[in-house]
Amino acid sequence: MPSSSPIRSTNSDVLGRYYTRADISSFLVEQIDDHNPRRLLDLGAGAGSLSIAAACRWSDLEILTVDIDSGIASSYQEKLGRINFQDSRHLHIHADALSCELPDLLDTIRNPIDTAVCNPPFLIPKWSKGFSEILEDTGFSHCLPLPSSTDAAALFLAQNLRLLGDNSKLAIILPDSLVSSFKYSKFRQHLLTNYEVERVVQLPRGAFYGTDALASIFVIKKTKVVSEFLSIFKLGGDRSLSNRLVISKEHGFERLDYNFHYQRMRSRSSKLSITLSDANVLVSRGSLSTSQSKKIECPVFHTSDIGSECYGQWVDLSHFECPSDFPASSKLIMGAAGDILIARVGRNLEAKVLGVSAGNVVLTDCIYRIRAPEAMRNELLSALSSADGRQWLSSHAYGVAAKHLTKFDLLSFPLSFD
Ligand SMILES: C[S@@+](CC[C@H](N)C(=O)[O-])C[C@H]1O[C@@H](n2cnc3c(N)ncnc32)[C@H](O)[C@@H]1O
Structure with a gap:
């Protein structure tokens, strides 16, 4: 060799x-x-x-x-x-x-x-x-x-x-x-x-x-x-x-x-340069790896579940609901009504953004959960899924094949574009 x-x-x-x-x-x-x-x-x-x-x-x-x-x-x-x-x-x-x-x-x-x-x-x-x-x-x-x-x-x-x-x-x-x-x-x-x-x-x-x-x-x-x-x-x-x-x-x-x-x-050059980290939001990464998610006995929400029809929408995820008595649920990162979910990994991660209107779902570690104050949720989902937001996410992800978005970069997302 x-x-x-x-x-x-x-x-x-x-x-x-x-x-x-x-x-x-x-x-x-x-x-x-x-x-x-x-x-x-x-x-x-x-x-x-x-x-x-x-x-x-x-x-x-x-x-x-x-x-x-x-x-x-x-x-x-x-x-x-x-x-x-x-x-x-x-x-x-x-x-x-x-x-x-x-x-x-x-x-x-x-x-x-x-x-x-x-x-x-x-x-x-x-x-x-x-x-x-x-x-x-x-x-x-x-x-x-x-x-x-x-x-x-x-x-x-x-x-x-x-x-x-x-x-x-x-x-x-x-x-x-x-x-x-x-x-x-x-x-x-x-x-x-x-x-x-x-x-x-x-x-x-x-x-x-x-x-x-x-x-x-x-x-x-x-x-x-x-x-x-x-x-x-x-x-x-x-x-x-x-x-x-x-x-x-x-x-x-x-x-x-x-x-x-x-x-x-x-x-x-944008007039407003307030970023996600300036706002009172909590960004968390889902907890289960792909292999762990295959082993647990409850539905797990992954990037492949964010279809183009959901992009930028508030979506009812009740069909992914994790039973409230599921033993490990207290230790897992869950998405709930009002949360915004965005792909952390993937070739077109910028097109994988949605809001949760209902449901309590377990997330894989390929997804970020953004928990924002109620007053700014609609505006934030619109900004992330706007043409400018999409371009911004794409340009801040990196990777030769599948792209990755770091939490550090996501927190620098500008809340408003010109
Ligand atoms: C990405 S290809 C590029 C080939 C060509 N330069 C081109 O642009 O089409 C990389 C080339 O490096 C050669 N290669 C891989 N490891 C090598 C090494 N340690 N020493 C010399 N050549 C190597 C491969 O055989 C292959 O031809």
């Missing part, structure tokens, strides 16, 4: 072989501005979608590709042949991209690499001793989560930066966890403070074959001259590019996704 064989994968493929669609690869290469590449690296090259797009843009490149999958090289050669790329200007190495031997194998000291493109596997690899060296060389060793939960993408990013020469550029696709989750905030801080992140472009779902993982392109320059601001964009499903948002680096430490900052700027 390779040293980086996964302990957890975002998807089912053991090597994370989800290839980039050709138009997204060309788009990624177009994001590299003001640069004249000579020697280009593609770690985890797969069938070469990214480096072939680069070869189409810059015809006199030398290309270095590395992949651990021995079966992929022939399809790569064939594609390069189709664009008449000279064999002698392509070197393919069948190796672990996270090996410490790579600088020697690629001869990076005598012949520096000035450009890299990369779409790493979205998985958590089994930790290997050599990873520490890669992280130490690039300064990331003290700002990553526990080894057992560090994404391969963070290691591929560090390895690229380690292999690149000064003033070189890297265009890399990173999963949403690195872009927006709290566990990677120190990682983002180190990246933005020590490297010039020129732009971040949030990609639409469906940018890859075989997965609808959420991800962003980062264009990074390896230089000591780092500016105070960075530009973030969003690519739509119709491939239209949003306007540029300029954010401070400090805001980028928090998150780097377009939707989040777009909403933040809107709420900041």
